[in-house]
Amino acid sequence: MPRVLLIEDDRSVRNGVALALRRQGHEVAAAETGEEGLRTLRSFRPDVVVLDLMLPGMPGLDVCRGMRALDQTLPILMATARGDDEDIVVGLEAGADDYVVKPVQARVLDARIRAVLRRVAASGAGAAIPKIDTYGDLTVDRAGLTVRLRGTPVPLAPSELRLLLTLSASPGRVFSRQQLLESVWEHSYHGDARLVDACVKRLRAKMGDSGYIQTVRGFGYRFAAR
Structure with a gap:
């Protein structure tokens, strides 16, 4: 099962998205804050991260940069509540591989996750x-x-x-x-x-x-x- 680290501070959103992803065949670890997310990253070792841009305490952009410092190859999917150009561009420039605008349908998020995982797998397919x-x-x-x-x-x-x-x-x-x-x-x-x-x-x-x-x-x- 694909291992997804979900970092989202809104409890209802976090629980709802985590439940939906599990039903779609993902193994999910959920974190409420950026600090907790970085700790979970080390222990859970996810295949992909779904990161909320607007987090209390440690901002999502700093979390993204911190994850990139730890692992350059980890796919990061940024979730933002606003579709503002500036927010999206700054998030992408911080190291996110893709983004979705909240609220996002669970099957749309699932499709984006599976797409980024296919890209990672395809990159290694020609290793022989x-x-x-x-x-x-x-x-x-x-x-x-x-x-x-x-x-x-x-x-x-x-x-x-x-x-x-x-x-x-x-x-x-x-x-x-x-x-x-x-x-x-x-x-x-x-x-x-x-x-x-x-x-x-x-x-x-x-x-x-x-x-x-x-x-x-x-x-x-x-x-x-x-």
């Missing part, structure tokens, strides 16, 4: 086929799912890694935001381009001023191989 690509001072190990820049490991969250793998697999090709949403996040039709832009921003920050991820104004992004 060794392939290491080198682009100038950047090395992408597609089997080991590791990235090195000038010989130094670059720790990437799941969405960041899948974005880099997608772009670098076709150097020079321009991907629209919608194409990246469908490939990296499995969001079809009317996906949220903010997911792509925030993930690109995080990826660029981790890769310094290397210039591998280029913006093609009015179209999308491409990987510039050297």
Whole structure:
């Protein structure tokens, strides 16, 4: 069963969501505060975290950053009571892989959780086929799912890694935001381009001023191989 860590301060919401997820086949550990969530993370070792952005005490953004410091590969799904652009973008830039706006239907949350877990599983599915690509001072190990820049490991969250793998697999090709949403996040039709832009921003920050991820104004992004 997928192991889900749910961090939500509203008791009724927390209990209702936890019950619904258990009925849908998930093993759930629930925490009321960010501090409790970080402690539970160490003992429960979840496959995915559902994190409320608006928490008392330790804010959800700080919890997200703390989790990223502990584990770069852990999928984090941010839940926000407000759909404000600024809140969503800040949350994504803090390290969340995806988001849902509350109140969210249990089956929608279940679908998002299973989608992020499929993406993680798919990233490791090709591990039996060794392939290491080198682009100038950047090395992408597609089997080991590791990235090195000038010989130094670059720790990437799941969405960041899948974005880099997608772009670098076709150097020079321009991907629209919608194409990246469908490939990296499995969001079809009317996906949220903010997911792509925030993930690109995080990826660029981790890769310094290397210039591998280029913006093609009015179209999308491409990987510039050297």
